[in-house]
Amino acid sequence: xxxxxxxxxxxxxxxxxxxxxxxxxxxxxxxxxxxxxxxxxxxxxxxxxxxxxxxxxxxxxxxxxxxxxxxxxxxxxxxxxxxxxxxxxxxxxxxxxxxxxxxxxxxxxxxxxxxxxxxxxxxxxxxxxxxxxxxxxxxxxxxxxxxxxxxxxxxxxxxxxxxxxxxxxxxxxxxxxxxxxxxxxxxxxxxxxx
Numbered sequence: 001x002x003x004x005x006x007x008x009x010x011x012x013x014x015x016x017x018x019x020x021x022x023x024x025x026x027x028x029x030x031x032x033x034x035x036x037x038x039x040x041x042x043x044x045x046x047x048x049x050x051x052x053x054x055x056x057x058x059x060x061x062x063x064x065x066x067x068x069x070x071x072x073x074x075x076x077x078x079x080x081x082x083x084x085x086x087x088x089x090x091x092x093x094x095x096x097x098x099x100x101x102x103x104x105x106x107x108x109x110x111x112x113x114x115x116x117x118x119x120x121x122x123x124x125x126x127x128x129x130x131x132x133x134x135x136x137x138x139x140x141x142x143x144x145x146x147x148x149x150x151x152x153x154x155x156x157x158x159x160x161x162x163x164x165x166x167x168x169x170x171x172x173x174x175x176x177x178x179x180x181x182x183x184x185x186x187x188x189x190x191x192x193x194x
Contacts, residue, residue: 032133057194082163109133
């Protein structure tokens, strides 16, 4: 049965594990063409593996006080549903190294993994830009901004006219000797962090 044209399950709210809004204060970003993705053969919405190409790495950006946010929005098109994806985050700094990373995100394509505050599902981690990647579409620095101490406000989003064919993919990677859990997925991602 195809997941594209028929619903096949319901859901209910869980009092034992209620949904929690927001994402953790970290984001993992990597160059779009440097990490190969493996998908669950039964469900293309689940990434089951991340394989670096020629020693590529994932880069971890950390923040504080809810300085990261994500958005996924359905857009109806003549070709079918597409999804606009956005990640907003802040960088407390403006060194030359930071500026070089911002330029790379603006010209090249990246993919990003975020960790939801709600850990009790196979979507505790989500991948943004799985098919078309993301680019830095907004980068703003106000030197007098006391909230960011003069740092940058950034937005990663889909390149023009290249929305995603799926909502953000779940990243759920099993341990070598057990099922996929939050801990096993985090360990697999952290193993690739530069």
